[in-house]
Amino acid sequence: MNEEENKSLETVVPSESESEKKKGMSSFFASIKTKFVKKDNAPSDELPRDKREPLIRIAKRNNVTWKTKLIAGLSCVGTAILVSILFLWAISGANPFSIIGAIFQGTFGNSIKLWAAIKEIVILLAVALALLPAYKMRFWNVGGQGQILIGALLTAICMQYLGDKMPSALVIIFSIIFAAVGGALWAYIPAIFKAKWNTNETLFTLMLNYIAVLLVTFFTDRWKGQKSSMGTINSSTKSGWLPTLKLGSAIDGKVLIPLILVILLTVFMYFYLRKTKHGYEIEVVGDSVSTARYTGIPVPHVIRRTLAMSGCICGLVGFFYVAGFDHTLSATTSGGYGFSAVIICWLSNFNPFVMIGYSSLLIFLEQGGRNLSNTMYYQYSGLNEYSTQLAVFLIIIAIMLTSFFIRYRLVFAKDNKVTVKKAEQ
Amino acid sequence: MNKCFKVVPLVLASVAMLAGCGSDSASNFKAGFILVGDETEGYSEAHINGIKAAAKKLGIPEANLMWKKKVEENEAVTTAGKDLIANGASLVISNSYGHQDYMKDLADSYPDQQFVSMTGDYAAISGASNFKNAFTNIYEARYVSGIVGGMKLKELIDAGTITADDAKVGYVGAYSYAEVVSGYTAFFLGVRSIVPTATMEVIYTNSWFDVTKEANTAETLVNDGCHLIGQHADSTGAPSKCEDMLKAGKICYSVGYNVDMRSVAPNAALTSATNNWEVYYEYAMKSAMNGNVIATDWSKGYADGAVGITDLGNQAAKGTDAAVKAAEDALKAGTLHVFDTSKFTVDGEVVTSKMFDLSYKDWAKGGDEIYHGNTVETVKKDGDVSYIEESVARSAPYFDLRIDGITEKK
Numbered sequence: 001m002n003e004e005e006n007k008s009l010e011t012v013v014p015s016e017s018e019s020e021k022k023k024g025m026s027s028f029f030a031s032i033k034t035k036f037v038k039k040d041n042a043p044s045d046e047l048p049r050d051k052r053e054p055l056i057r058i059a060k061r062n063n064v065t066w067k068t069k070l071i072a073g074l075s076c077v078g079t080a081i082l083v084s085i086l087f088l089w090a091i092s093g094a095n096p097f098s099i100i101g102a103i104f105q106g107t108f109g110n111s112i113k114l115w116a117a118i119k120e121i122v123i124l125l126a127v128a129l130a131l132l133p134a135y136k137m138r139f140w141n142v143g144g145q146g147q148i149l150i151g152a153l154l155t156a157i158c159m160q161y162l163g164d165k166m167p168s169a170l171v172i173i174f175s176i177i178f179a180a181v182g183g184a185l186w187a188y189i190p191a192i193f194k195a196k197w198n199t200n201e202t203l204f205t206l207m208l209n210y211i212a213v214l215l216v217t218f219f220t221d222r223w224k225g226q227k228s229s230m231g232t233i234n235s236s237t238k239s240g241w242l243p244t245l246k247l248g249s250a251i252d253g254k255v256l257i258p259l260i261l262v263i264l265l266t267v268f269m270y271f272y273l274r275k276t277k278h279g280y281e282i283e284v285v286g287d288s289v290s291t292a293r294y295t296g297i298p299v300p301h302v303i304r305r306t307l308a309m310s311g312c313i314c315g316l317v318g319f320f321y322v323a324g325f326d327h328t329l330s331a332t333t334s335g336g337y338g339f340s341a342v343i344i345c346w347l348s349n350f351n352p353f354v355m356i357g358y359s360s361l362l363i364f365l366e367q368g369g370r371n372l373s374n375t376m377y378y379q380y381s382g383l384n385e386y387s388t389q390l391a392v393f394l395i396i397i398a399i400m401l402t403s404f405f406i407r408y409r410l411v412f413a414k415d416n417k418v419t420v421k422k423a424e425q
Numbered sequence: 426m427n428k429c430f431k432v433v434p435l436v437l438a439s440v441a442m443l444a445g446c447g448s449d450s451a452s453n454f455k456a457g458f459i460l461v462g463d464e465t466e467g468y469s470e471a472h473i474n475g476i477k478a479a480a481k482k483l484g485i486p487e488a489n490l491m492w493k494k495k496v497e498e499n500e501a502v503t504t505a506g507k508d509l510i511a512n513g514a515s516l517v518i519s520n521s522y523g524h525q526d527y528m529k530d531l532a533d534s535y536p537d538q539q540f541v542s543m544t545g546d547y548a549a550i551s552g553a554s555n556f557k558n559a560f561t562n563i564y565e566a567r568y569v570s571g572i573v574g575g576m577k578l579k580e581l582i583d584a585g586t587i588t589a590d591d592a593k594v595g596y597v598g599a600y601s602y603a604e605v606v607s608g609y610t611a612f613f614l615g616v617r618s619i620v621p622t623a624t625m626e627v628i629y630t631n632s633w634f635d636v637t638k639e640a641n642t643a644e645t646l647v648n649d650g651c652h653l654i655g656q657h658a659d660s661t662g663a664p665s666k667c668e669d670m671l672k673a674g675k676i677c678y679s680v681g682y683n684v685d686m687r688s689v690a691p692n693a694a695l696t697s698a699t700n701n702w703e704v705y706y707e708y709a710m711k712s713a714m715n716g717n718v719i720a721t722d723w724s725k726g727y728a729d730g731a732v733g734i735t736d737l738g739n740q741a742a743k744g745t746d747a748a749v750k751a752a753e754d755a756l757k758a759g760t761l762h763v764f765d766t767s768k769f770t771v772d773g774e775v776v777t778s779k780m781f782d783l784s785y786k787d788w789a790k791g792g793d794e795i796y797h798g799n800t801v802e803t804v805k806k807d808g809d810v811s812y813i814e815e816s817v818a819r820s821a822p823y824f825d826l827r828i829d830g831i832t833e834k835k
Contacts, residue, residue, distance in 0.1 A: 109512075116511065228498060228523045229497075332500075370508065374508065
């Protein structure tokens with residue numbers, strides 16, 4: 001299908017391509033169109049369209065340069081942000097420039113806001129990095145949330161039951177081990193089933209999320225005793241709490257270590273996936289299981305190993321949530337990042353460094369939206385937390401569409417007809 | 426010369442800014458509020474109204490009040506609190522008991538701001554000097570609302586509708602801890618000051634706000650033979666159920682909590698015990714605004730106007746006004762003690778000593794002490810009267826005796 005498609009276009013393009021290139025920026029979409037055309041010259045009379053061909057087809061774009069991607073990406077995101085601001089302006093009547101100002105203030109307003117944003121970016125990026133190898137392998141791990149919760153739960157269990165029996169440092173060490181192993185196990189279970197019986201991993205990991213949520217609820221319900229909610233764990237002894245570095249008011253001591261770790265993780269993932277044998281195996285399994293088998297890659301082993309690593313990192317994120325940030329446990333501990341991270345993975349086309357950009361953008365928008373409703377709601381009742389969230393999601397969807405259309409394009413059956421006619425002339 | 430021109434306006438500008446800061450503290454003061462519900466839920470609505478009224482009185486513009494509504498009792502409190510501080514709040518107040526641990530954490534992290542956990546119970550022993558608790562002497566208002574209910578029962582008895590032994594009261598309680606026990610005991614003592622033969626049955630819903638559960642509980646109580654339903658839960662479930670059952674021919678009346686219930690129970694609602702939070706919010710915001718330290722434990726009652734009852738319903742008995750007025754005056758004057766030990770017994774005995782351990786314990790872990798507090802005697806003497814003191818050793822209620830005449834139904 002693809003080949004035929006390329007041929008059909010090719011007959012029209014050559015004459016236009018040169019002139020359109022000269023038109024510059026305004027026609028960059030057209031220039032994208034020209035770039036993926038293969039240079040082989042297929043005869044034009046082989047074009048008649050299959051009668052059963054669907055009205056719309058999706059075809060992959062080839063050879064799109066990063067420059068084009070960047071320009072297309074930035075202009076689409078820019079347009080999306082503009083549309084969102086216009087939307088907010090339309091429903092509230094607030095000055096668009098104050099809206100933009102408030103959005104920027106959400107992250108850059110002061111050091112508390114900046115570090116709050118960094119904290120969220122760190123967590124989102126860590127989860128996205130954890131899911132990355134699984135997705136690269138085309139293993140649809142939607143169980144990030146469950147793996148985080150299991151890590152968080154095991155950390156809480158360590159704090160709850162070991163807290164008064166050993167020094168805090170030991171509790172932390174036990175927590176790390178339990179959280180890492182528990183998270184890994186939670187991802188390993190569906191991996192075994194996938195590797196052995198080729199079960200549907202999307203359903204499996206999704207179901208495990210529910211089990212994790214219920215396990216967490218079960219324990220928190222026990223621990224809350226007669227109170228209406230659980231509260232923080234070891235609130236007076238602070239046993240098992242990661243120590244907060246005192247670095248002055250400009251730096252959040254709780255976030256610094258996770259920040260450094262996540263930067264290291266980003267670099268590690270980049271090299272792991274691009275430069276190591278493991279990374280190569282993951283890529284081959286992702287592209288084609290048959291090819292992988294044929295070349296002698298132990299597919300089941302690769303699936304299990306990759307998922308264990310994925311779950312292990314998620315579990316550690318859970319550890320940081322409970323021991324580092326929240327000091328408590330609830331079903332909402334993972335904050336939905338298990339799912340947002342999936343979006344980040346796909347948008348970034350599996351590039352860890354691009355993921356930094358997308359995580360930052362997502363958090364920047366969320367913080368901005370929240371700040372907008374915080375600071376301007378009393379004046380403009382249209383700017384409540386829901387409308388600003390809506391605007392944020394409009395932008396995210398625009399980004400997703402952009403990245404889709406950078407990689408793929410729609411081919412309409414009618415277009416084919418036209419090109420055929422043109423070719424005949 | 427040139428430099429001079431540049432410097433002078435700068436100096437003038439900064440002087441103007443400083444002057445701006447000093448002269449109008451109300452317009453620069455920002456406070457943040459973390460609420461478990463919003464305007465649609467009686468308890469939080471009462472807080473919101475109190476905060477707004479207090480701010481108006483103090484001249485604090487509404488723009489300087491920042492709200493975090495429907496904040497669950499988990500890490501969401503920390504996120505909300507940080508956000509409020511980042512936006513310049515110098516005072517952060519939360520209104521649910523379950524917010525307390527997170528507020529304490531915030532107080533540790535941000536020593537320059539003051540944090541109040543309303544209804545909380547361990548600020549004084551937590552070691553954080555910028556962490557506070559506050560409550561009202563709501564038991565006083567519950568006692569008075571009990572009088573309103575008692576007058577109605579008395580009217581029913583006098584009319585021959587029910588017998589004196591039939592004077593059974595039902596109570597929809599949220600949880601079985603002191604805050605609720607203290608409340609229903611005060612309510613019951615109020616009823617019994619009018620109808621000495623009254624008894625009471627309590628059922629817990631294990632939730633602060635659950636319309637359906639509260640309605641079902643009220644129905645169970647009425648079917649158990651209760652003619653007066655009191656409540657310590659935040660929804661309109663119980664009063665509206667009473668209204669339905671009253672229409673259906675049952676004899677049952679409701680005494681509500683937080684808000685006037687006449688809108689949902691025009692005939693069944695007699696009155697509601699309410700907190701007048703404005704009094705505290707005015708005090709707390711004024712203190713923070715002027716750079717003063719807020720009291721670690723604050724709890725006031727009728728004498729300061731911090732509690733009261735709502736307007737009487739159309740079915741309230743004749744003479745209720747006078748009885749209410751007499752009790753309110755006595756409470757204000759300090760001559761009436763709600764938990765007067767001559768008025769009740771525990772297991773048939775008059776209470777002569779009741780020690781109270783202020784320590785904050787983890788009951789899920791077998792009562793491990795989290796913060797240590799002193800143990801104090803709560804039985805006090807006022808002339809010849811011996812009474813159990815409430816909400817003085819700390820702001821949160823701690824009266825938790827199960828007195829004779831009240832049964833808790835499991």
